[in-house]
């Protein structure tokens with residue numbers, strides 16, 4: 507691995523839709539993921555949490571308060587409780603706290619979001635099982651990067667459930683001649699270790715929010731293949747990208763939304779850009 511020129515240029519950078527096409531559709535909904543697939547994203551990113559009755563659902567926050575019309579921690583709610591909530595209509599409203607600079611519009615005014623025509627399923631809670639089904643039936647190769655959220659609280663239950671689902675979809679043991687369709691990401695090295703121990707063929711991504719002294723030499727926790735730095739780390743320490751790559755690691759950067767940051771990542775020859783705006787990033791990178 508080496509520089510941009512060795513890797514084939516910006517067109518070879520994988521574009522990963524963070525929580526789906528989440529700038530324009532409510533994050534982690536079927537609608538957001540379908541939109542990302544339609545737009546040509548190479549991969550989808552999702553966060554997973556365990557419900558009180560042991561289902562993995564795609565929700566970022568510990569609580570459902572920001573992204574639904576309900577309240578409470580995912581871990582205290584059952585899947586049937588979550589299924590009764592609306593995970594769509596918060597988008598674009600004043601409570602859209604993830605995007606304070608965005609123009610506040612009603613749901614009706616969001617591009618392409620037509621509540622009357624949008625089946626309820628498309629903005630209800632999304633299980634990992636349903637998302638895996640979408641990926642497998644996408645009609646083209648789409649990868650899925652699954653982030654385990656707060657997995658250490660569950661002493662292996664998140665990873666066990668995840669691997670059970672991947673097994674059911676035939677995704678836990680990718681053939682050597684074909685890159686895995688799924689990868690697991692985490693800020694927790696322990697979570698990644700659990701996944702690797704049970705399913706060594708699944709690539710793992712070690713997420714890093716801030717630059718730490720131990721990142722300087724390009725090393726990652728033992729056995730982890732992919733570095734997952736924040737764009738903040740890449741902006742402050744652009745040399746780390748090549749360092750990781752020289753140590754044999756691909757580099758997947760999150761969350762890269764501005765044209766300046768996309769240009770920086772392209773210049774540095776990162777391997778994947780994780781973005782809320784897959785359409786715009788694909789266009790900037792010259793993907794057809």
Ligand code: G3P
Nearest residue numbers: 551553566653713760780
């Ligand atoms: O893709 C990694 C990134 O999603 C980690 O941060 O808070 O958006 O899950 P967060």
Ligand code: CA
Nearest residue numbers: 551552553653
């Ligand atoms: Ca995430």
